[in-house]
Amino acid sequence: MGELAALFTSVAWSFTSLQFTLAGRRVGSPVVNRTRLAIAAVFLALAHLLLTGALWPQSAAPARWFWLGISGIIGLVLGDACLFQAYVLIGPRRAMLLMVLSPILSSLLAWLWLGEALTRLEIFAMLVALAGVAWVTTAPRAQASSGVAVFAGDHDHRAYLNGVLLGVGAALGQALGLLLAKQGMAGGFSTISATLMRISVALATITLVTLAQGQVRATLKALRDQTAFRFILGGAFTGPFLGIWGSMIAVQNAPLGVASTLLALPPVLLIPLMHWVFHEQITRRAVVGTLVALTGAALLFLQ
Helix, strand or coil: HHHHHHHHHHHHHHHHHHHHHHHHHCHHHHHHHHHHHHHHHHHHHHHHHHHHHCCCCCCEEEHHHHHHHHHHHHHHHHHHHHHHHHHHHHHHHHHHHHCHHHHHHHHHHHHCCCCCCCCCCHHHHHHHHHHHHHHHCCCCCCCCCCCCCCCCHCCCCCCCHHHHHHHHHHHHHHHHHHHHHHHHHCCCHHHHHHHHHHHHHHHHHHHHHHHHHCCCHHHHHHHCHHHHHHHHHHHHHHHHHHHHHHHHHHHCCCCCCHHHCCCHHHHHHHHHHHHHHCCCEEEEEEHHHHHHHHHHHHHHCCC
């Protein structure tokens, strides 16, 4: 069940990245990040009511709130803020490819914090994945079939570099988020409750930041763009609602390495989708490099 949930989540996240990219190009990635959490919280609360009979996980222990809350702040506020801006700068295909680094970073964190040893095969797998990512991200930027640059990073080297760095930051956020979420769900805790708790803490955090920055009015004004709002609504349903819930099921019911590898599939799924939606030229180097990166990620855990 965990493996199927991870595959489903990869498909959902692929469509989510496209929708949030289209919305972010219209109203800005910060607006997308704030709004999708609010919408997802509504979806999750209703699902929680249907599945458990309560809108809220009332019996959750403080320790679970701590681990899942920190997981939500790191993964859904900080990590996703980096990811959404990377979508705008370098596009969802490259941004999601950088998320392949997440399982590598997870292993390094386990080595640094938990003292877990790294075998030679694991180090080799990391190098393979890094080589694939580096090969793709250092390639000449592709353009649309019309010859027009698709994203800001296609014609601006600094924007491209910033997008890559933000993608790495997003991968680190996901790695830490999943590690902390697994700790918070220890003992077979409900995945829908865990997802709602992560989203709730993330939403509360980002709401406080928005208030402190005086961006509430600007956010509401941006949402008058009905096209952008529809993309955010659709992305919130497939991403923070179905996707994150699915990832929690995957993490709880499959080995973390297997789940992380299957959750890293969106870069492959986005290759045809990017050509279809943005008319981006997909080179052989992009395809081969992506497959090499995913092979390294798979070798890291499927030993």
